[in-house]
Amino acid sequence: MSYNKAFFNKVFSDKRMERYFALYPNDEQRAVTHYRCNLQLSEAMYVSLSVFEVTLRNALCRELVKMTGREDWYAVFPNTPGLSNLNRYITQVEKLN
DSSP, X not given: XXXXXXXXXXXXXXXXXXXHHHHSTTOHHHHHHHHHHHHHHHHHHHHHHHHHHHHHHHHHHHHHHXXXXXXXXXXXXXGSTTTGGGHHHHHHHHHHO
């Protein structure tokens, strides 16, 4: 299979690929290699990022439970200045469960 500008633009979109081909206007293969390296770098960081996201979410939840003194800390959003708009999203999620 030929990995060239036409292939990458078709698969990933012109908008996504334009920065790579603009960097190397006379070297299509170098632009493709640059994009593929970025994919590999993203793949290498995925596990760490995933673990960080779960850890951060759990830490936030723990702190909000401590701050509000209740397990359903999200229920206090309608009465908390600055957080009342979040209640709309919480209601949507509760309907999914």
